[in-house]
Amino acid sequence: MERILLVAGIAVVAVTVAVVVQRRQRPAAPTRTGYNVPDQVDRADFVRPDAPWLVAVFTSATCGSCGDVWSKARLLDSDTVAADEVEVGAAPALHNKYAIDGVPATVVADVDGVVRASFLGPVTATDLWATLAELRAPGTLPSDGCNHGI
Secondary structure, three states: OHHHHHHHHHHHHHHHHHHHHHHHOOOOOOOOOOOOOOOEOOHHHOOOOOOOEEEEEEEOOOOOOHHHHHHHHHHHOOOOEEEEEEEOOOOHHHHHHOOOOOOOEEEEEEOOOEEEEEEEOOOOHHHHHHHHHHHHOOOOOOOOOOOOOO
């Protein structure tokens, strides 16, 4: 009988230790899997809504790479392309409306506001300009298997 009580006591202690150890382990922090980029925009929210193409760069004054992306994108401004910087401090409502939660976020939208290409983070001038060229005139880029942001 003593052996049974001894085994039962050891089992209770083992279960108690297991419960305490399990409670002390912290769950893993949730991992962010991506940022939001809109699939559609209201062209009336941006400069020159009648232009056939829009290149909108969502930025923040505190973002280190945003200025570089905007400096590349603004060179695309022309009669057919409206380039617009949407800085969160100046236009927080647009960042909220389009659920922009990471910058720089660059969208290329057609006249109907359909986002045809997007870039999150820094983008090279070559990739941005080539993507717009391909959207405006399909077949412009060589078919090398890369999607070049499209």
